[in-house]
Amino acid sequence: MKKSRTQKLKKLSKKIGMPPGSLVYIGNQEASNSSKPRISKMVYTAESLEECELKDEDLATFKPDLSKKLWLNIHGVHDTNLVKKIGDAFNLHPLVLEDILNTEQRPKVDEFDDYLFLETRHFQYEAESMSASSEQISLVLGENFLLTFQERSTGAFEPIRERLRASKAQMRGLGVDYLAYALIDSVVDRYFSVLEDVSEASENLEEQILMRPTNSDLHSIHQLKHVSSELRRAVWPLREVLNVLIRNEKDLFKPATLPYLRDVYDHTISFIESLESIRDSLVGMMDIYMASMSQRVNLELRALTVVTMLFMPATLITGIFGMNFDHMPWLKHPNGFLWTMGLMSSIATLMLLIFWRRQWVNRSVFSADEHTSR
Numbered sequence: 001m002k003k004s005r006t007q008k009l010k011k012l013s014k015k016i017g018m019p020p021g022s023l024v025y026i027g028n029q030e031a032s033n034s035s036k037p038r039i040s041k042m043v044y045t046a047e048s049l050e051e052c053e054l055k056d057e058d059l060a061t062f063k064p065d066l067s068k069k070l071w072l073n074i075h076g077v078h079d080t081n082l083v084k085k086i087g088d089a090f091n092l093h094p095l096v097l098e099d100i101l102n103t104e105q106r107p108k109v110d111e112f113d114d115y116l117f118l119e120t121r122h123f124q125y126e127a128e129s130m131s132a133s134s135e136q137i138s139l140v141l142g143e144n145f146l147l148t149f150q151e152r153s154t155g156a157f158e159p160i161r162e163r164l165r166a167s168k169a170q171m172r173g174l175g176v177d178y179l180a181y182a183l184i185d186s187v188v189d190r191y192f193s194v195l196e197d198v199s200e201a202s203e204n205l206e207e208q209i210l211m212r213p214t215n216s217d218l219h220s221i222h223q224l225k226h227v228s229s230e231l232r233r234a235v236w237p238l239r240e241v242l243n244v245l246i247r248n249e250k251d252l253f254k255p256a257t258l259p260y261l262r263d264v265y266d267h268t269i270s271f272i273e274s275l276e277s278i279r280d281s282l283v284g285m286m287d288i289y290m291a292s293m294s295q296r297v298n299l300e301l302r303a304l305t306v307v308t309m310l311f312m313p314a315t316l317i318t319g320i321f322g323m324n325f326d327h328m329p330w331l332k333h334p335n336g337f338l339w340t341m342g343l344m345s346s347i348a349t350l351m352l353l354i355f356w357r358r359q360w361v362n363r364s365v366f367s368a369d370e371h372t373s374r
Helices: 005-015 029-033 056-061 080-089 094-101 158-165 176-211 215-247 258-321 336-357 363-373
Strands: 038-044 049-054 069-075 108-111 116-126 131-141 145-150
Touching: 038 158, 049 056, 049 158, 056 080, 069 080, 069 176, 080 094, 094 108, 094 116, 094 131, 108 215, 116 176, 116 215, 131 176, 131 215, 145 176, 158 176, 176 215, 176 258, 215 258, 258 336
Parallel strands: 069 145
Antiparallel strands: 038 049, 038 069, 108 116, 116 131, 131 145
């Protein structure tokens, strides 16, 4: 669901006056309360894979076995106690836990002594309302473990799980750094899917505006501009995040994984270029819409002007014969009324012919009337 700036500021105001590291969930509390937190655990080596779900009470005695590769995925960060228990188990900094609970963060990366913390956003596009919703995804990458935090289950990581479940999966023989890359890559791939939907909606809207603009088109343009702005705010910082990961100052990414990260970086550059093209198209679409509406108003005014001018001679003749004089031509003639009506019709027909020859009256005028009736 799309969130307004006012709603976001109201959520951030919850932490006014609190010290740094205070664990306060900032997000959609109603949506989160409808889903119970879930912790999925995957422990794997090149030859084996163990997959299960951890219960809340299991965290009290949970000790990660760092001799194997561990992936913990948490759905439901609204449970602050659960996030704190996981932070204690892996000795995470309080500011990291605070950022996990603050679901309005921009993509970023923080480096600590023995782990990396990064945040990105997962997008979903709704074609009917032409709006996009996003959710925060937080990753903590250690020497042999990976923690991922999601607001709710989105299915974004299910293809990665299927690859790990495969008995001959190459991913099992690689480190958790490659798993982190695969998750980031799946998020970026989702951006391209949303971008394709937005591009298609933009093209359809542009065609509609060129053929027959309506008042609702202006709202649709603003909706698509809002979606493109949200995507831009998510991808521009992600480019800097990938730059930090590629520099690999903490050596948490193996040299074999760095080319894959550079490939994701190239994808983000390509995405930004495509997104900027769509944004420029939307700006031009607004100009086309305003020009089309202005042309439509001009045609309607011209149609009304022509009709008014056609009736002006008749109004003049009616006013003259309506004067209270005793002696006027045709006043007492038996056919005076018919001659007067004929004179009015003749003048109107003559003016209509003159307008037609000057192209003041053509199909565009009648099309304007047709648009007006609709």
